[in-house]
Amino acid sequence: MRVARKGLIARKEQRAAYLFLSPWLIGLALFWVVPILASVLLSLSEWNIITPPHWQGVQNYREMLFDDRTFWVSIRVTLKYMLLSVPLYLVCGLLLSLLLNLKIRGINLFRTILFLPSVLSGVAVAVLWVALLNPDVGAINEVLKTLGISDPPRWLDSPTWAVPSVVLVGLWGIGGGAIIYLAGLQNISAQLYEAALLDGAGPWQRFRYVTLPMITPTLLFVLLTGLIDAFQVFDIAYVLSRGGQGGLGDSLQFYLINLWNEAFVNGRYGYASALAWVMVLVAAAVILLIFRTSGRWVYYEYDPERER
Amino acid sequence: MKMIEAPERIESPPEVAPRNAVLRYRVRRISYKIFVYLLLLGLCSLILLPVAWMLTAALKPDLEPVFTPTPEWFPTKFWHWENFRRVLTESMPFLRYMINTMIIVVGNILGVLLSCSLVGFAFARLRFRGSKVLFYILIVTMLIPWQALMVPQFLFFVKLGWYGTYLPLIVPSFGGTAFFIFLIRQYMRTIPKDLDDAARVDGLNTWQIFWRIILPLSTPVLTVCAVFTFLASWNNLLGPLIYLDSDEKFTVAIGLANLVTRADTPWNLTMAANLVTILPTVIVYFFVQKKLIGGIASVGLKG
Numbered sequence: 001m002r003v004a005r006k007g008l009i010a011r012k013e014q015r016a017a018y019l020f021l022s023p024w025l026i027g028l029a030l031f032w033v034v035p036i037l038a039s040v041l042l043s044l045s046e047w048n049i050i051t052p053p054h055w056q057g058v059q060n061y062r063e064m065l066f067d068d069r070t071f072w073v074s075i076r077v078t079l080k081y082m083l084l085s086v087p088l089y090l091v092c093g094l095l096l097s098l099l100l101n102l103k104i105r106g107i108n109l110f111r112t113i114l115f116l117p118s119v120l121s122g123v124a125v126a127v128l129w130v131a132l133l134n135p136d137v138g139a140i141n142e143v144l145k146t147l148g149i150s151d152p153p154r155w156l157d158s159p160t161w162a163v164p165s166v167v168l169v170g171l172w173g174i175g176g177g178a179i180i181y182l183a184g185l186q187n188i189s190a191q192l193y194e195a196a197l198l199d200g201a202g203p204w205q206r207f208r209y210v211t212l213p214m215i216t217p218t219l220l221f222v223l224l225t226g227l228i229d230a231f232q233v234f235d236i237a238y239v240l241s242r243g244g245q246g247g248l249g250d251s252l253q254f255y256l257i258n259l260w261n262e263a264f265v266n267g268r269y270g271y272a273s274a275l276a277w278v279m280v281l282v283a284a285a286v287i288l289l290i291f292r293t294s295g296r297w298v299y300y301e302y303d304p305e306r307e308r
Numbered sequence: 309m310k311m312i313e314a315p316e317r318i319e320s321p322p323e324v325a326p327r328n329a330v331l332r333y334r335v336r337r338i339s340y341k342i343f344v345y346l347l348l349l350g351l352c353s354l355i356l357l358p359v360a361w362m363l364t365a366a367l368k369p370d371l372e373p374v375f376t377p378t379p380e381w382f383p384t385k386f387w388h389w390e391n392f393r394r395v396l397t398e399s400m401p402f403l404r405y406m407i408n409t410m411i412i413v414v415g416n417i418l419g420v421l422l423s424c425s426l427v428g429f430a431f432a433r434l435r436f437r438g439s440k441v442l443f444y445i446l447i448v449t450m451l452i453p454w455q456a457l458m459v460p461q462f463l464f465f466v467k468l469g470w471y472g473t474y475l476p477l478i479v480p481s482f483g484g485t486a487f488f489i490f491l492i493r494q495y496m497r498t499i500p501k502d503l504d505d506a507a508r509v510d511g512l513n514t515w516q517i518f519w520r521i522i523l524p525l526s527t528p529v530l531t532v533c534a535v536f537t538f539l540a541s542w543n544n545l546l547g548p549l550i551y552l553d554s555d556e557k558f559t560v561a562i563g564l565a566n567l568v569t570r571a572d573t574p575w576n577l578t579m580a581a582n583l584v585t586i587l588p589t590v591i592v593y594f595f596v597q598k599k600l601i602g603g604i605a606s607v608g609l610k611g
Contacts, residue, residue, distance in 0.1 A: 010435065012514075013434055013435055013436065013514065014434075014435070014436040014437060016434060016513075016514040016515070017430045017434035017435070017436035017439075018430075018436065020426045020427060020429055020430035020434065020514075020518070021426075021427055021430045021431075021436075021442070023422070023423035023426060023427060023482060023483055023484055024423060024426075024427040024446075024483060024484040024489065026483060027423070027480065027482070027483015027484050028445070028449070028483065030464075030483065031457075031461060031480050031483055032449055032457070034460075034464065035457040035460035035461050035464060036457065036460075038460040038463070038464070039456075039457060039459065039460045042459065042460060042463075049463065049466065096351070099344070099347065099348065099351075102344060104341070104344065104345075110348045110351075110352060112594070112597055113352045113355055113356065114351060114352060114355060115593075115597065116355060116590070116593065117355060119539055119589045119590065119592075119593040120543075120586050120589060120590075121542065121543030121545070121560075121561055121564075121585070121586070121589070122543065122545065123543070123545050123561045123564045123565050124543075124564060124582050124585055124586045126565075126568075127564055127565075127567065127568055127578060127579075127582050128358060128359075128362055128579075128582060129358075130568055131365070131374070131375075131575060131578075131579070132358055132361070134375065137375035138375065139358075139361055139375075172354070172355070172358075175355075228451075228453065231453070232453055232455055234455075234545070234546055235543075235545045235546070235561075235565075238545065238549075238565060238569075239565050239568050239569065242568065242569045243565070243569035243570075256455055259455075260546070263458075263459050263462070264462075264549075264550055269459050269462075269463060272459045273459050273460065276455075276456045276457070276458075276459060277456075279455075279456055280452065280456045283453075287451070
């Protein structure tokens with residue numbers, strides 16, 4: 001009798017749980033499962049929405065790999081951005097958060113100001129920097145000239161400097177990344193520092209043997225999101241290349257810019273779906289690779305409070 | 309959120325140290341502080357000077373050059389505040405863009421708060437078959453960027469006849485956002501389970517426990533989710549760019565991007581428009597920044 005009653009309560013709870021979950025389950029089916037299936041089929045066909053879809057097997061993938069110059073350009077631009085931005089943001093974000101973690105008077109004001117750019121939209125930031133980076137009259141080059149650099153970079157007007165310009169604009173908003181590091185730093189137990197201090201560790205040793213190992217999970221997180229984000233650069237590149245045209249000599253032809261152009265400018269929905277799948281597969285491969293190697297350098301503290 | 313930091317770097321001076329050792333220690337300590345403050349001030353000016361330049365440019369009259377050989381960082385002799393009125397209503401319709409964006413923002417906040425709190429509650433406090441599998445699916449959808457699915461989603465909404473309306477930009481939020489569900493779940497798990505048991509003894513059902521007990525206790529995390537949603541949808545460019553087709557429906561992000569991409573907009577008005585659109589996010593940021601930073605910190609990344 002009691003068992004039956006318990007089962008009834010559990011069944012009731014289960015039914016309630018699925019009711020609570022229903023918005024997400026419906027959303028999952030409509031906005032994830034259906035599009036994923038549709039995307040697989042689309043990537044194997046040619047479709048411009050007007051004429052009926054035309055099945056063509058792996059033709060889209062073949063074209064991408066062997067006949068599409070722009071695809072390879074977009075890969076090169078994205079990789080260049082990735083190699084420049086990921087290490088730079090990783091190190092600068094960490095240094096900034098160490099600075100903002102100091103206990104000194106007025107630190108909250110400094111934090112507020114330095115985090116500010118991270119709430120601004122990519123478009124607003126890009127519009128501002130288009131003006132600042134103007135090679136002939138912009139403020140950046142005027143400052144560089146006063147500093148004695150007679151021939152400053154031509155930034156967006158130069159195929160070499162276009163990607164570094166995007167990296168520079170992102171660096172201006174590095175405070176957003178520092179928030180995540182700061183959270184990681186504040187989770188480090190003060191006892192560890194006290195113990196290190198008692199052992200006679202200097203500032204560098206405290207950083208090297210306490211802070212750095214304890215913050216590796218945050219480093220892993222920032223590394224992964226940085227790599228994934230490189231595939232999703234859009235807003236800034238869209239504005240800086242005057243409406244997603246890819247910039248001078250395709251120097252701002254980022255992966256997502258190319259995908260957007262193929263889908264929504266050229267109307268090649270099948271081909272764009274194939275591009276999206278390549279993006280997902282490459283990103284997944286990168287994530288797996290990093291996770292595989294992360295065991296060697298990421299330090300997880302055993303924390304009984306988290307075991308539940 | 310308790311503040312924990314690296315302890316002060318210098319150990320206290322030895323009691324019987326010679327006078328000049330104490331002096332050296334003090335000088336080192338003071339110069340270290342000066343160095344840190346100079347560094348922080350320098351970094352802050354890197355953030356604030358471009359914003360100040362933007363304000364200077366926005367306040368200039370039409371015929372005055374915005375670009376000057378020595379950049380003017382602070383409002384100089386020109387105070388043409390009417391430039392802001394011009395971008396809002398007269399030469400540009402930024403007031404309408406802002407109202408349009410607000411419609412999307414409010415819709416998204418409603419959708420996120422409603423669906424994510426329900427789903428987060430189920431994941432945090434209810435037992436049901438398949439909870440582990442569903443939670444893994446949630447985590448996976450958090451990792452897949454929505455841009456990867458934007459083409460089939462676009463075609464889906466076109467087939468529904470929603471192209472050119474705000475519906476594709478609002479309705480999906482009612483299906484929940486994985487990241488916010490995760491945040492809310494993490495928060496609700498920290499509320500003592502005894503509360504539920506006591507409430508059940510008092511005869512409350514699951515819905516009443518959610519609505520009367522857990523939800524009111526979760527306002528901090530709900531605030532964080534609402535603010536993140538506000539920022540994300542106010543700043544969103546790609547979504548509106550794909551789905552909206554007429555100037556009457558455009559959002560601030562499209563309006564701004566068009567100023568640069570369609571060229572020959574005077575720079576003073578462009579900068580005024582830019583300031584007008586970032587103002588709401590800055591105001592919200594100043595009001596909730598403590599909660600926002602604490603919100604990210606409290607969730608932690610190991611969970």
